[in-house]
Amino acid sequence: MITANKINYAIGDTPILDELSVALQPGSVTAILGPNGAGKSTLMKCLCGTLQPQSGSINIAGTDLQTYSLPELSRRRAVLSQSTAINFPFTVLELVLMGRNPHVNRRESVEDNQIAQEALDSVDAWSLKNRIFPTLSGGEQQRVQLARVLAQIWGQKQAYLFLDEPTAALDLKHQHQIFKLIRKFSRSQGMTVCVIIHDPHLAQRYCDQAILMHNGKVFAAGLIDDVLSPDNIQRVFEIPPDWLTRS
Amino acid sequence: MLARQLTIPLPFVGWRVSALGLLSLMLLLALLMAVSIGAVYIPLSSILVGVLSDQQLAVMTSIRLPRVLLSAIVGAALAVSGAAMQSLFRNPLADPGVIGIASGAALAVAIVIVLAGPLTGVLALYSLSLAAFSGGLVTCLLIFRFTGMSGTFSATYMLLAGIAINTVSGAATGFLTYLSDDQQLRALTFWTMGSFGGALWPAVLVCATVVLPATLLLFRYARNLNILLLGDENARHLGVDSKGLQRRVIICTALTVGAAVAVSGIIGFVGLVVPHLIRLTIGPDNRILLPASALLGALLLVFADTVARTIVAPAELPVGILTSLIGGPFFLWLLIKQYAGRMGM
Numbered sequence: 001m002i003t004a005n006k007i008n009y010a011i012g013d014t015p016i017l018d019e020l021s022v023a024l025q026p027g028s029v030t031a032i033l034g035p036n037g038a039g040k041s042t043l044m045k046c047l048c049g050t051l052q053p054q055s056g057s058i059n060i061a062g063t064d065l066q067t068y069s070l071p072e073l074s075r076r077r078a079v080l081s082q083s084t085a086i087n088f089p090f091t092v093l094e095l096v097l098m099g100r101n102p103h104v105n106r107r108e109s110v111e112d113n114q115i116a117q118e119a120l121d122s123v124d125a126w127s128l129k130n131r132i133f134p135t136l137s138g139g140e141q142q143r144v145q146l147a148r149v150l151a152q153i154w155g156q157k158q159a160y161l162f163l164d165e166p167t168a169a170l171d172l173k174h175q176h177q178i179f180k181l182i183r184k185f186s187r188s189q190g191m192t193v194c195v196i197i198h199d200p201h202l203a204q205r206y207c208d209q210a211i212l213m214h215n216g217k218v219f220a221a222g223l224i225d226d227v228l229s230p231d232n233i234q235r236v237f238e239i240p241p242d243w244l245t246r247s
Numbered sequence: 248m249l250a251r252q253l254t255i256p257l258p259f260v261g262w263r264v265s266a267l268g269l270l271s272l273m274l275l276l277a278l279l280m281a282v283s284i285g286a287v288y289i290p291l292s293s294i295l296v297g298v299l300s301d302q303q304l305a306v307m308t309s310i311r312l313p314r315v316l317l318s319a320i321v322g323a324a325l326a327v328s329g330a331a332m333q334s335l336f337r338n339p340l341a342d343p344g345v346i347g348i349a350s351g352a353a354l355a356v357a358i359v360i361v362l363a364g365p366l367t368g369v370l371a372l373y374s375l376s377l378a379a380f381s382g383g384l385v386t387c388l389l390i391f392r393f394t395g396m397s398g399t400f401s402a403t404y405m406l407l408a409g410i411a412i413n414t415v416s417g418a419a420t421g422f423l424t425y426l427s428d429d430q431q432l433r434a435l436t437f438w439t440m441g442s443f444g445g446a447l448w449p450a451v452l453v454c455a456t457v458v459l460p461a462t463l464l465l466f467r468y469a470r471n472l473n474i475l476l477l478g479d480e481n482a483r484h485l486g487v488d489s490k491g492l493q494r495r496v497i498i499c500t501a502l503t504v505g506a507a508v509a510v511s512g513i514i515g516f517v518g519l520v521v522p523h524l525i526r527l528t529i530g531p532d533n534r535i536l537l538p539a540s541a542l543l544g545a546l547l548l549v550f551a552d553t554v555a556r557t558i559v560a561p562a563e564l565p566v567g568i569l570t571s572l573i574g575g576p577f578f579l580w581l582l583i584k585q586y587a588g589r590m591g592m
Contacts, residue, residue, distance in 0.1 A: 050480055074486030084478030087338055088531040101474050102486040107534070152485065 001026055002047055002160065002192060007056030009042055016042045017053065018216040024209075026158060029186050029193040031203040031224065034213030035237055040196045041164060043213065047194065048079045048162045060160070074102040077160040078152040083145055086134055092144050093129045096120055099151035112151075119151040120144070122181055124174065138169040146178065153191070161185070163195040167202070179206035200228050212236055263535050266528075270542035274319070277546050281315040281553045282307060286560060314446040317454060317510060318552040318566070319545035321443075322517060324458040324507040326544025328500040329518020330525075330536050331465050332387075334472040335496050336394060336405055339526070340581060342519035343504045346390050346405055347412030348383045349515070352501075352508040353439060354416040355382025360438070361423045361431055372453040372509065380457075380505030386412050387497050441514035441567020443552050450510040457506035461499045462541060468496060469533035514567040516574020517544055523581065 002024040009017040016039045024030050024047070032040045045051040047058060049065050058065040060077075078099070086095075096119055100112040108116075120126050123143040128136065133144065146166055153159035163182070167175040183206050186193045197203045203210060203224060210227040212220045214236045220227045234240070283291045287306045293299050299307065325343065332341045332348075343349045355378040393408045424435055471492050474482045479489040507514070521544045525536050548566070555566040 070483065070488055071486040074484060079484040081480055086476055088476060089526060090531050094532060098474055098477065
C-alpha cells in the first residue's frame with residue numbers, strides 16, 4: 001500500500017500539488033484522471049520517488065519512501081514514463097532485458113531471458129523480438145517499453161507499477177489488451193497499479209479506484225463508478241452534459 | 248507457458264565474445280607488423296626468433312616499440328572515450344574532437360607549453376596530462392550542461408556547443424601561437440596536428456598509467472551506460488544513479504582524452520568512426536562495444552601511424568591529418584544518415 005499524506009509540490013511560487021493526500025490499494029488498479037495541468041504527472045512522479053515533495057510524507061508498505069535505496073526500490077517498483085528517443089540500434093529483446101537490470105549481477109541469466117520473452121509475449125510483441133527498436137512505429141515502441149517495465153517486476157509479489165498514459169499511442173485492440181493484462185497482474189500478484197489515463201470509458205472498464213484531480217487538489221477519490229459520475233466529470237472537465245452521451 | 252520460448256540465446260554470449268578474440272588477434276598482428284616496417288626494416292621472423300643485430304635491436308626497443316605502443320594506447324583511449332561519450336550524450340555523433348573536448352584539452356596544453364617552455368621527462372608529461380585533463384573536463388562539463396539545459400539531449404545543441412568551443416579554443420591557441428617564439432611555434436604546430444613522432448618510453452608510461460585505469464573503470468560502468476540510454480529518469484527507475492554515473496563517466500573520459508591529447512595532440516574522428524563500426528558489426532551493447540572499440544581503436548591507429556610514417560618516407564605525415572581526412576567525410580555521411588532517418592527517408 002502507498003499513502004501520500006498532505007504533500008505539497010511547487011515550482012517557484014506556483015503550487016502544483018496542494019496539501020494532497022491519496023492512498024493506493026494493493027491488488028487494485030487506480031486511475032488518475034483530470035484536465036491538463038491538474039498535476040497528474042507530478043503526483044505520479046512524487047509517488048514513485050522521482051520527485052521529492054517539499055512537505056508532507058509518502059509511505060510504501062508503512063516505511064517512508066525516502067529511506068528506500070535506489071536499487072531496493074527498483075526491484076519492487078516499475079515506472080513507464082514518457083520515453084526518451086533511443087538513437088542506438090538495440091534489438092527489442094535487448095531493450096526488454098534492460099528491465100531486468102535491478103536483478104542482474106554481472107550479466108543476464110537464462111531466467112532473465114525467459115522473463116523478457118514472456119513479457120514481450122504478454123504485450124503481443126513477440127514477433128518484434130529481433131527487430132531494431134528505433135525502427136519500430138510509435139505504438140510498437142510503447143508496447144515494447146511496457147514489456148520492459150513489466151519484466152522489471154515480473155513474478156514479484158506486492159510490486160508497484162506506475163504507468164503514465166500507457167495506451168496513448170495504441171490502437172483500440174491493444175488498448176484493451178494492455179488494460180486487461182494490467183488488471184490481471186494486479187489481481188494475480190497483489191500488484192499495486194497506478195495509471196494516468198484520459199479516457200473515462202477505458203478507466204471505468206478496467207480500473208477499480210480513481211483519483212480525480214483538479215488544480216493540484218483531489219476533487220474526488222474512491223471507487224471508480226462513484227468518482228466518474230457525470231456530474232463530477234462535467235464540473236472538473238468543464239464540458240456540457242450532452243458531450244458525454246451520444247444524444 | 249509457451250513452447251516457442253527460450254529460442255533466442257542471450258545477447259551477450261556467443262559470437263560477440265569471439266569477436267573480441269578475433270580483434271585481439273588482429274591487434275597483435277598489427278603490432279608485430281608495425282614494429283617490423285619502417286626506415287630500418289626488421290624482418291618479422293627475426294623478431295619472433297629473437298635474432299637481431301645491435302642496430303635492429305636499438306631501433307626496435309628505443310624508437311619503434313614505444314611509438315607503436317603509444318599509438319595503440321592512444322587509439323584505444325580515443326575510441327573508448329568516444330563510445331562512452333556517445334552513451335553519455337545519447338548520440339552517436341558525440342566525439343571528443345567534434346564536440347570540442349580535445350581542443351579544450353589542447354588549449355590547456357598549449358598554455359603550459361608557451362608559459363613553461365618545452366617540457367621533457369616523466370613529471371613534465373604528467374603535468375601536461377593534468378593540464379589536458381583539466382581542459383577536457385571543463386569543456387566536457389560545459390557542453391554537458393549546455394546540452395542538458397533544454398531538458399532533452401538534443402544533437403543540435405551538442406554540435407552547436409562543440410562549434411562554439413572549437414572556435415574559442417582555436418582562437419585562443421592561435422593567439423598563443425602568435426605569442427610564441429620559433430621553438431615553441433614548431434612544437435605547438437606539430438603537436439596540434441597530432442603525431443607520434445618522437446614518442447619515447449616516458450610518454451608510453453604516462454599515457455598507460457592514466458588510460459588503463461580510467462578505461463577499466465569505464466568497462467565497469469558499461470551495463471549502467473546501456474541503462475542510461477533509456478533517459479535519466481528511466482535509468483533511476485531501474486536503480487541506476489544517473490547523476491553520479493554521468494559525473495564518473497565525464498571524469499573518466501576527460502582523463503583518457505586528456506592523456507591522449509597530452510602525448511599526441513589532436514587526433515580526430517577515431518572516437519567517432521570506431522564505435523560506429525563496432526555497432527554496425529557487433530551491436531550497441533556497451534559491455535561489448537567498449538572493449539571492442541578499445542581493440543579496434545588501437546588497431547586502427549597503429550595501422551594509420553604506420554602508414555603516416557612510411558607513405559612519404561623519409562619525411563612523415565602527422566597521423567592526425569590522415570585520420571581527419573578519412574573521419575571528416577565519414578562524419579558527414581553519419582550526419583546525413585541520421586537526418587535521413589528522422590525524415591523517414
